[in-house]
Amino acid sequence: MTEKDTVMEVNDLHTYFFNRRGVTKAVDGVSFSIHEGETLGIVGESGCGKTMTALSLLRLIPKPAARIVSGEILLDGQDLVSLSDSEMREVRGRKISMILQDPQTSLNPVFTIGNQLIEALGARGKRGRKEMVAQAMEGLRNVKVAAPERRLEDYPHQMSGGMKQRVIGAIAVSASPKIIIADEPTTALDVTIQLQYLRLLKEIQAETGLAIIFITHDFGIVARMCDRVAVMYAGRIVEQADVRDLFNKPHHPYTQALMDSVPKMDRTDRLRAIDGQPPPLWDLPEGCRFASRCSNVKDLCRNEYPNTSLLDNNHSVACWMTQTEWNN
Numbered sequence: 214m215t216e217k218d219t220v221m222e223v224n225d226l227h228t229y230f231f232n233r234r235g236v237t238k239a240v241d242g243v244s245f246s247i248h249e250g251e252t253l254g255i256v257g258e259s260g261c262g263k264t265m266t267a268l269s270l271l272r273l274i275p276k277p278a279a280r281i282v283s284g285e286i287l288l289d290g291q292d293l294v295s296l297s298d299s300e301m302r303e304v305r306g307r308k309i310s311m312i313l314q315d316p317q318t319s320l321n322p323v324f325t326i327g328n329q330l331i332e333a334l335g336a337r338g339k340r341g342r343k344e345m346v347a348q349a350m351e352g353l354r355n356v357k358v359a360a361p362e363r364r365l366e367d368y369p370h371q372m373s374g375g376m377k378q379r380v381i382g383a384i385a386v387s388a389s390p391k392i393i394i395a396d397e398p399t400t401a402l403d404v405t406i407q408l409q410y411l412r413l414l415k416e417i418q419a420e421t422g423l424a425i426i427f428i429t430h431d432f433g434i435v436a437r438m439c440d441r442v443a444v445m446y447a448g449r450i451v452e453q454a455d456v457r458d459l460f461n462k463p464h465h466p467y468t469q470a471l472m473d474s475v476p477k478m479d480r481t482d483r484l485r486a487i488d489g490q491p492p493p494l495w496d497l498p499e500g501c502r503f504a505s506r507c508s509n510v511k512d513l514c515r516n517e518y519p520n521t522s523l524l525d526n527n528h529s530v531a532c533w534m535t536q537t538e539w540n541n
């Protein structure tokens with residue numbers, strides 16, 4: 214991959230909540246980059262900061278409780294953290310878009326599909342209605358909706374779940390964004406709907422070459438969908454690598470524990486629960502955040518957070534075991 218292909222680069226991003234409990238470090242020093250046509254998976258247990266990372270990229274974090282405290286989000290060379298709210302509205306939808314898996318929550322039941330598509334298009338440019346109808350039809354055709362001219366008059370309840378997802382896909386890509394973020398809901402959906410959704414994302418990517426950030430609990434889906442993967446634990450990325458490298462040789466004990474539930478790449482198990490709990494994000498330990506659950510823990514781990522070391526093939530790990538100090 215050359216530098217030219219980089220679509221987004223996130224550097225040392227910190228997003229904190231400030232409330233009565235004190236400071237909750239939901240995203241605490243996250244860095245990654247994503248390239249054209251690439252799918253980056255972000256995986257980790259519930260509450261580790263995946264959604265807050267995604268919402269930070271879109272600058273849609275809950276206000277005023279949460280704030281991006283520091284870091285950079287470079288998209289096309291522009292730092293999204295420094296944009297004003299109105300500048301950011303221009304970027305959202307146009308350059309970076311989000312697609313939800315659950316079609317029920319994304320379409321407005323009282324408007325026709327055509328109106329919702331046209332609104333998505335209309336909000337982003339001043340064109341005549343006729344032109345926008347033609348574009349809406351083209352959008353539906355692109356996501357393989359048959360007879361789009363008839364579909365424009367339909368209401369969401371007249372469509373199947375899979376069809377609604379395609380419409381949402383059409384809306385999400387209507388402005389040809391560079392990146393789409395797909396955040397899997399915590400509640401498990403119907404398997405058929407999920408497979409349709411995954412297929413749709415892949416089709417959209419094959420057509421458009423856009424980058425996808427795919428957020429999931431499910432390592433089986435990571436294996437099937439992603440090129441690279443970032444494993445998050447307690448607000449930080451603890452390991453990041455190409456999917457094949459990560460599956461072949463996971464270095465971080467947390468990744469290894471997650472992997473134990475997926476011995477083969479073609480299996481789609483949910484993550485097996487790992488003994489113990491992550492530390493609360495408002496009361497984090499000094500040292501490694503996985504220490505209380507790690508069978509390899511040493512004193513060093515409890516005292517100091519391990520730096521991230523870069524191994525071959527752009528594989529990075531934050532664990533003392535991969536560093537020379539471990540053997541001292």
Ligand SMILES: Nc1ncnc2c1ncn2[C@@H]1O[C@H](COP(=O)(O)OP(=O)(O)OP(=O)(O)O)[C@@H](O)[C@H]1O
Pocket residue numbers: 230232237239257258259260261262263264265266275278399430494
């Ligand atoms: N509205 C909020 N107010 C205060 N803290 C919050 C709020 N939303 C999230 N958090 C904090 O941010 C942390 C990260 O939440 P986030 O939603 O990013 O987790 P997640 O990894 O997406 O989990 P899941 O897999 O369950 O969706 C949570 O553990 C919680 O401590």
Ligand code: SF4
Pocket residue numbers: 465466467501502503504505507508509510511514519531532533534
């Ligand atoms: S740094 Fe220590 S405690 Fe943390 S994951 Fe590595 S071995 Fe385990």
Ligand SMILES: [Mg+2]
Pocket residue numbers: 263264265396
């Ligand atoms: Mg989430």
